[in-house]
Amino acid sequence: MRIILVLIIISLLLAIGFLTAFFWAVNDGQYDDDFTPSIRILFDDEKHPQNKL
Amino acid sequence: MLLKEQKVNVQCTHCGDAIDTSYNKKLNFCCQGCEQIYHLLQSHHLATYYNIDKYPGISAKGKILKSYEFLDDEITAEKLISFRSKEITKIRFNLPSIHCSSCLWLLENLPRLHSGIRHCKVNILSKNVAIDYSHSEISLKELVELLAKIGYEPELNFAFLNEIKVQKFDRSLIIKIGVAGFCFGNIMLLSFPEYLGLHGAFKSYFLGYINILLSLPVLLYAGRNYLVDAYKNLVNSHLGIHFPLALGMLALFLRSVYEITFGVGEGYLDSFSGFVFFLLLGQWYQNRTQKHLNFDRDYRSYFPISVDVLDHDVFKSKTIDQVRKGDIIRVRNMEIIPCDGKLLSTNCQIDYSFVTGESEVHHKEKGAKIYAGGRQKGAAIKIKVTRSVEQGYLTTLWNEQVFKIDKSSSATLLLDKISKYFSLVILTIAVLTFIYWINKDTSIAYTSLTSVLIVACPCALAISVPFILGNAMRILAKRKFYVRSIHTIEKFADIDTVIFDKTGTITENNGLKVSYYGQPLNSHDMDMIVSLTSHSNHPFSKAISQHYQGEHYQISDFQEIPGRGIIGRYGNYNVRLGSGRFIFNSPSRDSSKSFVEINGQIYGYFKFNKRLRSGIKELIGTLKHYKLALLSGDGSSEFERMQGLFPKDAELRFNQSPKDKLAYIKNLQSQGHSVMMIGDGLNDAGALKQSDIGVVVVEDNNNFTPACDVMISADHLFQLKRVNRYFTKLRHSLYGAFVIAFLYNVIGLSFAVSGQLSPIVAAILMPLSSITIILYSILTSKISAFVLNHDAYQPKE
Structure with a gap:
């Protein structure tokens, strides 16, 4: 039954991985603006986007 | 005689303004500026701009492109940009005209308009845009000019030279919430065997020790501020709400550590971390609403x-x-x-x-x-x-002592008032229990000491306040009533004096009310006058041209004498219009009048009054049980009109300088009054800052607003009374929350006393109490908001 201890440690490591991902997301600025992205996602991609000049 | 302007239903494709028939082309624009922007965007395949929101453009009518030459100056530019590498410069601008999703689309597609612009990211709520551009391809000046050209003129004012460039968003709170939530969840998971009564499993797998490890970041990082604040409270001997919170936290933590290491029990680390998690959540909720509004502007933002x-x-x-x-x-x-x-x-x-x-x-x-x-x-x-800028007549107002005090920090919260006594009572009980037991049984002494501290911890109380008031702030913001912080809401209840500014607050900023007194004018005379005034840009002339409409005659020999009046000739008629000084050649009479003289005969005069804001009379009527006063920078020419508006005992003061206003409020406060000042301009800045609550009336969001506690949209000013009633209701719901919190504490205490505070009970009780409080807070603040929709029953006079 000691295997449970190993499983617990693995699960914790996994969870810490997600926590790190969360830290990265916050530091990347993803939580700075929680309103604009909700609008940005509604824009359609244009069919023939103009090439950059 | 009063012919209203004919309404034209055609709207400008760019900005949606009604189109003046004199500028009308195939594609319907109100002016050349709008048309140019349209064609510019069209030629860069950016016409999608017009398909996202209706009439997204900012009217270019009457806009003059400013000179941005100073941006070529390296030192100035240095102060504005946030980062520069060899190729790329990063800069952040405030663009007050951002208002819709089309704006977002266009600004983020700026790279299509100029290849030198690499990347744009807009934040709609804060109305700013972060731009990366290649400075070898486009200069800062050209970039700003481009933005101004398409209607998004960056806000570049004096304040930028003195302040920190970009207000960084504080991310630490979110990280703290993440950490606390992570630990909370994992500790609960590891405590599961315990909840199920598998005591053996808990001990044999060191789950307790893992829990201690997991709770350390909660105590030392996530909950750090509470401990630090509590320590500061202790040093300053001012016991705020954080003091009993920190005591509860420490008691929970230490007792759990003790129980786990000595194998006495399993501890309450799940409750501990959950409690920190909910506290932080409340803090986040409270700060969320108004972060995009700037309540701290001074003259620098205006210059x-x-x-x-x-x-x-x-x-x-x-x-x-x-x-x-x-x-x-x-x-x-x-x-x-500027100087x-x-x-x-x-x-x-x-x-x-x-x-x-x-x-x-x-x-x-x-x-x-x-x-x-x-x-x-x-x-x-x-x-x-x-005199240089800082020493100017106006700017020295900001050297007054009041501007050096940070108002938000000195506010005493209702919660702090309560917790002062609360903490003392708890401490006394805890110490008495401890002393009672210490000689009989040491272990019971420690257990009872921590039990009292844990159970009496005002956790639910601390959560209820940010949730009730934070939600209220959000509800009010939807009604164009922006409150700086929850402290402001709490202060509302103490207000007993309301002081108004006149121009811009009681009266509208734009638009004059014109009335004619004297010998009646026939329509021919009137047409001549209107034809004459249509040549002049003076506000009085404009008001006359707008108010009366008629046939336009060809006026010859038009002449405008600045500050005096206008002269013109139509056929055999010599028309003169102007101030008393101009017409009678005598020292200035009433400056709000404009006299009419046709062929040497004086007919009468036009009187100009600022229009009263709609609903202002009713508002003042509802504020009867307050002490009211008026402080105006104007001369007393409108004394009578104001007297009719205010109750008889109200003090009406005219010719008040900004410093007079400040002094007046200071004086009232020294008499023990709690003052709310309602104003709008820079001249009220001192008074607004000095008052307990400074309310600024905002005509549109782009305008400058001096530092204040509340911003209210001009057309919503009439709500003030309702808002006040809402705050009273909120106070009642706060008391309700206190009762609930108290009940939970009593239930918890009874469990603790009878020795039944088992981990599972604690694990259920703690989150349950937090969630009940949060639900209760949000619901009551929503339900009480109904008072915002109706005026209370008004007893007949």
Whole structure:
């Protein structure tokens, strides 16, 4: 039954991985603006986007 | 005689304004500016702009492109940009005209408009945009000019030179919530065997020790602020809400550690971390709403960033902090005068309405003293600077003591008031219990000490306040009533005096009410007058042209004498219109009148009054049980009208300087009154800051607003009374939350006393109490909001 201890440690490591991902997301600025992205996602991609000049 | 302007239903494709028939083409634009922007965007395949929101454009009518020469100056540019590498410069602008999703789309597609622009990211709520551009392809000046050209003029003012460039969003709270949530969840998971009564499993797998490890970051990082604040409270011997919170936290943690290490029990680390998690959540909720509004602006945000300074016979654009005494500056049409000085040009017209609240345009002759803050109207003028910006007549107001105190920190919360006594009571009980047991049984002494501290911890209380008031702030913001912080809401209940400013607050800023007194004018006379006034840009002339409409005659020999009046000729008629001084050649009479003279015969006069804001009369009527007063920068010409508006005992003061206003409020406060000041302009800035609650009336969000506690949209001012009733209701719901919190504490205490505070009970009780409180808070603040929709029953007078 000691295997449970190993499983617990693995699960914790996994969870810490997600926590790190969360830290990265916050530091990347993803939580700075929680309103604009909700609008940005509604824009359609244009069919023939103009090439950059 | 009163012919209203015919409504035209055609709207400008760009900005949606009604189209003047004189400028009408196939694609329907109101002016050339709008049409140019349209074609510019069209040619870069950016016409999608017009398909996202209806009429997204910012009207280009009457807009003059400013000179941004000063941006070529390296030192100035350095202060604005946030980062520069070899190829890329990063900069962040405030664009007050951002308002819709089309704006977002266009600004983020700027790279299509100019290849030098690499990346744009817009934040709609804060109305700013972060731009990365290649400075070898486009200069800062060109970038700003491009933005201004398409209607998004960046906000570049004096404040930028003094402040930290970008207000960084504080991310630590979110990280703390993440950490606390992570630990909370994992500790609960590991405590599961315990909840199921598998005590053996808990001990044999060291789950307790893992829990201690997991709770350390909660105590030392996530909950750190509470401990630090509690320590500060102790040092300052002012016990705030954080003190009993920290005590509870520490007691929970230490007791759990003790129980786990000595194998006595399993501890309450799940409750501990959950409790920190909910506390942080409340803090986040409370801060969320108003972070995009700036409540702290001073004159610097109103003053321009640069001015043209004469340097070796050439005017060069310089930032205004470089302007020295003796410099000669040039101020163009519609620019703000940045420093006090002496007029070198022959004459000028200056609009001080924002500084003094006085509505009329001032006419100045050569050699006259010019004060900073006025808006220059007409051809460019030259001024010799006599005082630098910081020493100006207006700006010295900000040297007053009141501007050096941070108001938000000195606020005493209702919660703090309660917790002061609360903490003392808890401490006494805890210490008494401890002393009682210490000689009989040491272990019971420690257990009971921690039990009291844990159970009496005002956790639910601390959560209820941010959730009730934070939600209220959000509800009010939807009604264009923006509150700076929850402290402000709490202060509302103490207000007993309401002071109004006149111009811009009681009356509207724009639009004059015109009435004619004297010998009746026939329609022919009227047409002549209107034809004459249509040539002039003076506010009075404009008001007449707008108010009366008729046939337009060809006027010959038109002449405008600035600050006096206008003359013109139609056929055999000689028409003169102007001030008393102009018509009668006698010293100035009433400045709010304009006399009519046709062929030497004086017919009568037009009187101009600022229009009262709609609903202001009703509002003042509902504020009867407050002490009311009026402080106006204007002369007393409107004394009678104001007297009719206010109750008889209200004090009406005119000719008040900004410092007089401040002093008046200070005096009231020293008499023990709690004052709310309602104002709008720079001239009220001192009074707004001094008052307990400074309310600023905002006509549109782009305008400058002085530092204040509440911003209210002008057309929602009438709600003030309702808002106040809402706050009273909120106070009641707060008491309700306290009762619930108290009940939970009693239940918890009874469990603890009977020795039944088992981990599972604690694990259920703690989150349950937090969630009940949160639900209760949000629901009550929503339900009480119904008072915002209706006026209370008004007893008949």
